[in-house]
Amino acid sequence: MTWDIVVIGAGAGGLSAALAAQDDHVKVLVLEREAVLGGILNQCIHNGFGLHEFEEDLTGPEYAERFIDAFHERGIDLRLETTVMGLHETRNGFVVEAFDRRAGKLDIQTRAVILSSGCYERTRGQIRIPGERPAGVMPAGSAQRYLNIEGYLVGKEVFILGSGDIGLIMARRMTLEGATVKGIAEIMPYSNGLTRNIAQCLEDFDIPLYLSHTVTDIRGADRLEGITIEAVDEDFRVIEGTKKDFAVDCLLLSVGLIPDTMVLESLDVKMHPHTRGPKVDHTFHTSVEGLFACGNALHVHDLVDDVSEESRRAGRCAKDYVRKSLGKGETQLELIAGEGIAYTVPSTIDLSRFDDLIRCAFRVKRKAQTATFKLIQDDTVIASRKARFVAPAEMEHIDIGPDDLKGGHAPVTLIMEV
Amino acid sequence: MYDYLIIGAGISGTLIARELSRFEARIIVVDKENDVGNHATLANSAIVHSGHDPVPGTLKAKLAVQGNRLYHVLQKELDIPLRKTGAFLLVQHQEEIPGLERLHRRALANGVETPALLDAQTAKAREPMIQEGTLAALDLPSTMVTYPWEVAIAAMENAMKNGASLRLNYEVKAITKMEDGFLLESTEGSRLRSKVVINAAGTFADRIAAMVERDVPYRITPRRGEYYVLDKAVDGFVKRVLYPLPGKNGKGVLVVPQVHGNILLGPTSDYQDDKENVANHAADIEKIRRDADKLAKDIPYDKTIRTFAGVRASSTYEDFYIEPSKEVPGFYHVAGIDSPGLTAAPAIAKYVADTLLDIGKHYPRKSDFDPFRTKTRAFRSLSDEEQRLKIAENPRYARIVCKCERVTAAEVVEAIKGPLGNDTLKGLKKRIRAGSGLCQGGYCESEVLSLISEVTGKRPDEIDYYRKNTPILKQETKVGR
Numbered sequence: 001m002t003w004d005i006v007v008i009g010a011g012a013g014g015l016s017a018a019l020a021a022q023d024d025h026v027k028v029l030v031l032e033r034e035a036v037l038g039g040i041l042n043q044c045i046h047n048g049f050g051l052h053e054f055e056e057d058l059t060g061p062e063y064a065e066r067f068i069d070a071f072h073e074r075g076i077d078l079r080l081e082t083t084v085m086g087l088h089e090t091r092n093g094f095v096v097e098a099f100d101r102r103a104g105k106l107d108i109q110t111r112a113v114i115l116s117s118g119c120y121e122r123t124r125g126q127i128r129i130p131g132e133r134p135a136g137v138m139p140a141g142s143a144q145r146y147l148n149i150e151g152y153l154v155g156k157e158v159f160i161l162g163s164g165d166i167g168l169i170m171a172r173r174m175t176l177e178g179a180t181v182k183g184i185a186e187i188m189p190y191s192n193g194l195t196r197n198i199a200q201c202l203e204d205f206d207i208p209l210y211l212s213h214t215v216t217d218i219r220g221a222d223r224l225e226g227i228t229i230e231a232v233d234e235d236f237r238v239i240e241g242t243k244k245d246f247a248v249d250c251l252l253l254s255v256g257l258i259p260d261t262m263v264l265e266s267l268d269v270k271m272h273p274h275t276r277g278p279k280v281d282h283t284f285h286t287s288v289e290g291l292f293a294c295g296n297a298l299h300v301h302d303l304v305d306d307v308s309e310e311s312r313r314a315g316r317c318a319k320d321y322v323r324k325s326l327g328k329g330e331t332q333l334e335l336i337a338g339e340g341i342a343y344t345v346p347s348t349i350d351l352s353r354f355d356d357l358i359r360c361a362f363r364v365k366r367k368a369q370t371a372t373f374k375l376i377q378d379d380t381v382i383a384s385r386k387a388r389f390v391a392p393a394e395m396e397h398i399d400i401g402p403d404d405l406k407g408g409h410a411p412v413t414l415i416m417e418v
Numbered sequence: 419m420y421d422y423l424i425i426g427a428g429i430s431g432t433l434i435a436r437e438l439s440r441f442e443a444r445i446i447v448v449d450k451e452n453d454v455g456n457h458a459t460l461a462n463s464a465i466v467h468s469g470h471d472p473v474p475g476t477l478k479a480k481l482a483v484q485g486n487r488l489y490h491v492l493q494k495e496l497d498i499p500l501r502k503t504g505a506f507l508l509v510q511h512q513e514e515i516p517g518l519e520r521l522h523r524r525a526l527a528n529g530v531e532t533p534a535l536l537d538a539q540t541a542k543a544r545e546p547m548i549q550e551g552t553l554a555a556l557d558l559p560s561t562m563v564t565y566p567w568e569v570a571i572a573a574m575e576n577a578m579k580n581g582a583s584l585r586l587n588y589e590v591k592a593i594t595k596m597e598d599g600f601l602l603e604s605t606e607g608s609r610l611r612s613k614v615v616i617n618a619a620g621t622f623a624d625r626i627a628a629m630v631e632r633d634v635p636y637r638i639t640p641r642r643g644e645y646y647v648l649d650k651a652v653d654g655f656v657k658r659v660l661y662p663l664p665g666k667n668g669k670g671v672l673v674v675p676q677v678h679g680n681i682l683l684g685p686t687s688d689y690q691d692d693k694e695n696v697a698n699h700a701a702d703i704e705k706i707r708r709d710a711d712k713l714a715k716d717i718p719y720d721k722t723i724r725t726f727a728g729v730r731a732s733s734t735y736e737d738f739y740i741e742p743s744k745e746v747p748g749f750y751h752v753a754g755i756d757s758p759g760l761t762a763a764p765a766i767a768k769y770v771a772d773t774l775l776d777i778g779k780h781y782p783r784k785s786d787f788d789p790f791r792t793k794t795r796a797f798r799s800l801s802d803e804e805q806r807l808k809i810a811e812n813p814r815y816a817r818i819v820c821k822c823e824r825v826t827a828a829e830v831v832e833a834i835k836g837p838l839g840n841d842t843l844k845g846l847k848k849r850i851r852a853g854s855g856l857c858q859g860g861y862c863e864s865e866v867l868s869l870i871s872e873v874t875g876k877r878p879d880e881i882d883y884y885r886k887n888t889p890i891l892k893q894e895t896k897v898g899r
Binding site: 083085100101102103104105121123124125128133138139141142146150152153154217218219221223238250260262 | 646647651694695696697698699700703722723724725726802805806809810813816817818821822824826856857858859860861863864878879882883884885886887888889890891892893894895
């Protein structure tokens with residue numbers, strides 16, 4: 001049996017992509033590592049999901065449920081508790097090497113693959129925090145899982161490094177569960193979380209946020225006993241004489257998420273140095289023919305609504321690919337992150353399939369009260385958009401249409417003017 | 419009453435126990451930790467050096483070169499990982515050339531296998547990522563890397579198979595010389611008697627010795643070394659161990675390919691008073707980068723997954739101190755085992771058994787000594803067909819728990835139940851690598867916890883991270899499923 005599309009991961013991205021890709025003519029199989037659908041949404045029991053997608057304020061599990069219900073209604077094929085360990089190219093597609101808890105080792109043939117395996121959390125080792133290595137230091141998402149899924153609190157006296165959204169959400173969550181959150185340190189001069197989370201999770205609970213601060217020592221031979229934070233200058237160098245000690249039994253890290261692309265190891269996929277996900281064109285096609293990517297496996301999002309929307313488009317593109325046998329176009333127009341822009345998704349536009357407006361996602365490099373985003377081709381501004389209160393923590397979008405391209409195949413550069 | 423009691427279940431203590439277990443004697447190893455190989459054995463460069471570095475004529479020189487050869491035997495008998503990397507010692511400045519030549523002569527004098535001086539071009543052709551300014555290299559082809567704590571686990575398992583005992587969580591509080599031997603008492607009041615006591619207590623060797631001797635002939639001067647670990651995705655970045663010219667404080671910062679494909683960068687070298695504190699320091703972490711950059715170019719630091727530190731049991735005595743007590747017959751020192759201690763350990767064990775204790779004179783050889791330990795092959799290393807057979811045998815092999823290192827549920831359960839089983843998160847990480855990869859346990863930790871809970875019957879919040887009383891879950895809430 002050969003599938004048309006195998007979707008790896010049934011979180012927000014995978015569910016949405018599968019729903020968009022499957023129809024009477026396109027056979028879709030979804031592989032999910034966990035025993036339930038929904039991915040990380042299951043542990044996000046706070047609200048704030050669905051404001052764009054459903055114009056409702058839902059919790060993570062409620063949001064997932066909408067997609068899961070639709071998924072079951074459509075009867076899309078599914079294997080739960082199945083972990084993909086490798087992808088191998090064949091003459092007309094891929095063999096997906098997977099381990100199914102019940103069925104054993106599987107070699108699944110498919111024409112196309114959508115990678116929607118989400119992301120993993122940066123760890124202490126990756127950011128090289130000095131100090132001892134006791135129990136009690138863990139990524140905030142792990143703590144969230146232990147609390148909301150397993151039902152265990154990982155600490156009573158808590159400090160959080162990094163003001164990413166998971167850190168902010170966990171500050172509130174652990175406070176409500178009876179822990180004392182002594183503060184959050186953020187190395188940047190601004191928070192990396194959504195503005196609404198700063199207000200609702202920190203300010204409402206009087207949890208201090210130490211901007212331009214980082215953790216410089218961790219103490220405790222066996223169990224965490226305390227940490228030290230220090231202020232840093234604009235080059236992130238520690239400023240002498242700014243030490244503050246906190247006696248805590250738990251240090252949570254909310255220091256960034258990285259697309260989980262481990263299953264791509266055996267393929268020669270061009271990766272994006274900034275997002276650390278694969279590079280894709282505007283149809284979410286990676287550099288490997290037949291391999292698509294979406295959701296947090298492509299680039300890390302702030303809002304699940306954006307993941308759903310983007311993955312729906314990825315699902316449709318993968319479906320077009322298998323139904324219309326649309327190969328990867330020869331002419332890929334380059335989209336360049338210029339002044340003030342950290343990255344764009346897509347990285348290229350496939351000109352052979354550029355027939356409608358496309359929505360380009362990007363992040364800015366620094367905060368600004370007001371900004372103008374400009375798409376420039378051959379020194380000519382081909383599109384622009386004004387925005388207020390832009391920040392690296394909030395993903396931005398700009399639309400670009402086929403009619404905008406005045407300069408033929410010349411690269412298009414996106415810049416931010418303040 | 420035991421015949422031989424060894425204090426310390428590090429690489430020296432466990433290999434000594436195995437060596438002694440060849441004879442009809444009653445042997446026990448005690449350690450204050452809840453696992454074997456927990457200090458210097460756990461945190462070091464994992465290199466089986468060629469033996470090029472120690473001063474000729476010293477015990478270090480003799481035992482390192484012998485130890486290097488004995489690792490091939492251990493690989494066959496104990497099924498330990500060994501990667502024959504070879505090594506280059508690199509210099510970048512003209513004034514370092516005499517030092518390089520001196521080391522070459524020293525390597526020859528120590529009996530190292532085929533050391534050779536190479537010009538920059540030859541070295542570069544064989545190891546393309548060495549730094550641009552490299553002037554010359556000393557090729558040390560017999561250099562290897564191993565997985566140190568697995569060697570200790572394997573040695574102890576094999577010693578136990580041959581009748582030796584192990585008491586973990588046994589912290590020696592007092593040693594009393596009796597007429598027929600020694601009486602040991604632990605901090606928890608448990609007593610053990612033995613005719614002979616071998617002190618292989620690592621950084622605590624001087625403290626143990628002081629329980630028996632008035633004038634301990636050495637003092638341990640703990641020397642901390644810090645490291646970076648790069649993810650196994652960098653496998654092949656360099657093939658060989660890269661050394662700089664050694665300095666006053668040891669071998670310097672190295673680039674070390676590991677048996678599982680990771681690369682270690684380090685160690686630094688700083689004396690400290692604390693025997694156990696293995697904290698990382700910001701200044702050392704920076705120094706590692708500066709020094710490693712002198713050896714190799716474009717080191718993929720973005721693949722760093724962890725930093726760690728270890729403490730070497732250096733001593734005020736320059737060589738290994740492997741001697742009988744000058745004051746108390748029956749008490750033996752195996753002390754000051756710093757670099758090249760891991761390399762020398764198999765030879766130290768033989769030296770202790772044959773020369774120091776002359777055990778053959780006191781006890782007959784066992785006729786049924788079994789030198790072999792067969793390890794269950796890691797699932798990830800099996801062929802497709804073998805994997806399918808394993809799954810047919812036990813369906814739990816089809817559940818991948820640790821995605822990064824491809825560890826299955828069956829392997830987690832086996833490692834908990836194994837002959838030297840362990841039911842802590844880090845103990846399992848040491849044995850089967852669950853949590854050693856890119857995500858450092860982010861994906862698998864909760865599943866490993868629930869497997870430990872299932873096998874041992876402990877509640878999740880009773881399961882330790884590693885040492886006693888280190889649960890990662892503090893309190894059950896009402897949210898649980």
